[in-house]
Amino acid sequence: MTDHTVKAFDDDINALRALIAEMGGLTEDAIDNAMKALTTRNLDLAKQVVAGDTRIDELDAHIERLVVQTIALRAPLADDLREIVAVLKISGIVERMADYAKNIAKRVETVTANSRMEPLSLLPSMAEIAREMVKSALDAFIARDAKLALQVIERDRAVDDFYNSIFRTMVTFMMENQKMISESAHVLFIAKNLERIGDHATNIAEMVHYVATGEKPPEREKSSMIDPMER
């Protein structure tokens, strides 16, 4: 690449990183607002989260177009190319995390029809950890910070522990409240959505760690969607 193209490529990649950061911020808000809607029974807020997902989908599509355009115009070499492919993958992961937040928002109507569900009180703390993981994973990506990435990976254990605890609590709750089994199943799915958000943040952190250090982070059960503790 000529100096001019190098500069142009740097501008492009910085623009892409800024778009990822924007998507990340919107996704954090979506998680926050979905949980706020759930705990305060705010159906309007839940609808806003669902509607707002369109903007995140558009950003993902925009990033994909920019990636294709950047590759076509700048013809980046190996390392730069790998970085730009990483941007594309991370954009896709953020889009899916936002989908999980939207999914939580969609369940608000069903779950909050009934207020007598104590296990609901466990969810906000779990959601807060998941949201922080999203923020830290993307901060680590922007700053190429392997240490922060490692912290995110370690944090995933806390989300898994929360999930397993909620699973057991909900099973007991359902046994004792048969009329609320349907709502309880939705709460289980909400907990599972939060657990998946944590898992996706971990996937991003693993990519960041690998790109920054060339080493895979310490062994973790990849994409674990069921933990032995859940049984």
Add this chain to the structure above:
Amino acid sequence: MTDHTVKAFDDDINALRALIAEMGGLTEDAIDNAMKALTTRNLDLAKQVVAGDTRIDELDAHIERLVVQTIALRAPLADDLREIVAVLKISGIVERMADYAKNIAKRVETVTANSRMEPLSLLPSMAEIAREMVKSALDAFIARDAKLALQVIERDRAVDDFYNSIFRTMVTFMMENQKMISESAHVLFIAKNLERIGDHATNIAEMVHYVATGEKPPEREKSSMIDPMER
């Protein structure tokens, strides 16, 4: 590109398509075997599905490396570049579908500990439709067949209907069988996994339809993870 590079690019893209087809075949087998393990209580087969997922992850990583290499060596122009980016995205989607099959396999041990669960009989038909959707979506991708892609998109409704029916059946079952609530929750998650496989197959079909026709397929609620009927 020179004639020579065009030929080389065609070879590369054909190699990538063959790898996607291989991944797709393994993913279909994983869905089939996970369901077989579930319905025949075959723990060894379930473990094979879990272990076999590593191969699918490796194929996904291999495809990513080949994509980067192809772009770097062939410097494809706009249309070819978009196609190769589509390969990368589809590979990622297939990898996730295989993760859902693995997740089903991981639940076999918990669910089949108890045989008296009639709603289990609903799952194989749902799984069969989901598996066929995976096959057709990837066939449509390989053959650039917009008509077949459209059939996949239409089929997703059947998977959603199955899911909603299973959700209601399971809620009733849990009310009547409180001691089986934990196992029943796992069955709900299995049904949700199958529904997500159908959703991902639909996403691939939508991409194929768009690339082949330049038109978005008729409106569908994107990435719907909860249907009003589920309530």
